Amino acid sequence: MATPASERTPLLKGAGQQATPGGATGEGSNGAANAPANDQSQAVITMPPYKTLIPVLTALWVPVFISSLDGTIVATLVGSISSSFNASEHASWFGTTYLLALVCVNPTMGRMADLFGTRISSLLSIALFSVGTLTCATAPGLSIFLIGRVIQGAGSGGLTTISNIHMSKIIPLRNRGLYQGLTNIVFGLGSGSGGPVGGLANDSVGWRAAFLIQLPILAIAAVLSVWYVHEVPAFPNPNLSLPLGAKIRRIDFLGSLSLVSCATLLLVPLSLVSGSGRYFSEPLIYAQLLGGLLMGIVFLWIEARVAAYPVLPLGLLRDRTGASCAITNFTLSVTTFATLFTYPIYFQVVRLTSATNAGLHLLPYSVALAMSSMAAGYWMRHTGRFKKYNTVMSFMQLLSAALIAMLKPASPDWLTYLVLFPMGWGGAGVLVCSLIAIINKVPKEQMAVATAMTYLFRTTGQALGVSLGGFVLQSTLKPELDRRLGDEHLVEEIRHAITLVKKLPPDVRDQVVEAFSISVRNVFLVLCGVSAVTVLGSLLMEDRVLPDHQKGSAESDEERPGDGERES
Incomplete structure (x- = not known):
């Protein structure tokens, strides 16, 4: 008689499937592979010595840094780049093309890491990102620039995903949140540097220099990956010895x-x-x-x-924790990326500041991202819990969107810096907690697939966020400008190149600024609704105790990771 499913049942267990060591699996319903339930205890591993760990983490973190650096460089310079191509109304395409490629490639990266190894997958991602960056830097027109963004997106799909997959193999789960926090600090340093660096490069040399300076860092990332990123003995992977044809057949x-x-x-x-x-x-x-x-x-x-080997095992979504991670990662990413691509435009048009100044206003987000990541890691390390922290952090995202929606052209400058802080703090907390929650729920053979699933929903949300922000902004802006100016030709010129706003006569400029202010406020009112869904998704998550890695050498099959007491 079959044993009924319970909270101790692995998420991806499918009928008629047998798990083999290292994650080689049989094919069955939904293609989801499973280890026996007690195999999950092998995920409790010994903390490696720092002399071994630090070089590996450096090799994993440099690609994370450059990916986040590029993200805020483009977000900061979106107005300047689009104006140089006389296509400001197409600015949302800069993010949409990049993120569509990311959506396509990202979910396959977990499977790629299983089939070809983390080092080869990492080097492939770095190579694609480098080619895309060079294409953007040398693009003669908008079409070539967008092609470069597609190639960048394809490369970026692996830069952060591979880093997280590899860290999950070498760091015990109870410490994983802390090191995810350190990873987000690196991400925060990149995103915090991208705004000022991109703005400074644009104001002094030109926006193309902001892409060229990334190439030496990408070269360093490739060298470090060759030297230090290797397969982990604790996670033997027989898939690496499969023939090339068999590997290709396992890609969905x-x-x-x-x-x-x-x-x-x-x-x-x-x-x-x-x-x-x-x-x-x-x-x-x-x-x-x-x-x-x-x-x-x-x-x-x-x-x-x-x-047979789906990029999105649906068994994950039928579980409370899996569904919660999917909802929160998706909606949080919609809010974050709509904000990152809309907020700089507010400063360049409503506040009439430089691109450098607009980039500086993203710094509080990056600082909060880093600080909250560490706080989340310490919380989980010392309490072994994540649900309460995750729920509080989701409320902070909602608070930030509401505060930005209430900004006025005359609001004090200090407030325009402060309002983005809760978004960074809350967003980092939700991302760290949700990643640890899903890793804690699946067998170790499925950690790569589960990690890739979270990034699938993140990148899909990012792509929708950029498009949604641009859609709400532009669909509100045009009728506002038409009503206030009554000059269709001038309205189209402003939408093509927002840098023209500074050159308008004062009375006309005031009308344009008010129109942009209303449009930006409407974007963040919509994001308040999206953030409310993030809060609801957080409430759905289970609260399972994280395993203590110090018991790893003596722990028996009787106490498995995630098998602690549970709160609804």
């Missing part, structure tokens, strides 16, 4: 293709409506939206019925 190409088709068909209409003056009533627009919904259904069908 159909799932990835249907996913990126769904994302593209949903996001492109939003960008067209916001940036090109198209309307939802046009047959092409609503046909694309319907096509996106249809491809979403196809994606779920492929993952449930076709894919």
